[in-house]
Amino acid sequence: MxxxxxxxxxxxxxxxxxxxxxxxxxxxxxxxxxxxxxxxEYVSRDAVVEPQPLMAAQQMPEPEPVRVDxxxxxxxxxxxxxx
Numbered sequence: 001m002x003x004x005x006x007x008x009x010x011x012x013x014x015x016x017x018x019x020x021x022x023x024x025x026x027x028x029x030x031x032x033x034x035x036x037x038x039x040x041e042y043v044s045r046d047a048v049v050e051p052q053p054l055m056a057a058q059q060m061p062e063p064e065p066v067r068v069d070x071x072x073x074x075x076x077x078x079x080x081x082x083x
Contacts, residue, residue: 004035007043 003009008021010030017033021041024030043049 001042002036002038003033005045006038007045007047008041009033009035 003017003019006019008019009017010020011018015035017035018030019033019039020030021039
């Protein structure tokens, strides 16, 4: 379980690879990794990852109602603190 056999490691030449597990950094791009190292995000190159189904509209929770204080004027900050 090293970068050498990880699904996300690319360009495995001369003992150094490029990790594509996360998006590239804006300044440095994808991180370079030694093929003998490892991390907690390892996935075997042979692993088949099943796509997750999207949540259907009927499974989504109902949004909470928005409370509107219509018709009642808001107090000024002076009225709220009693001035």
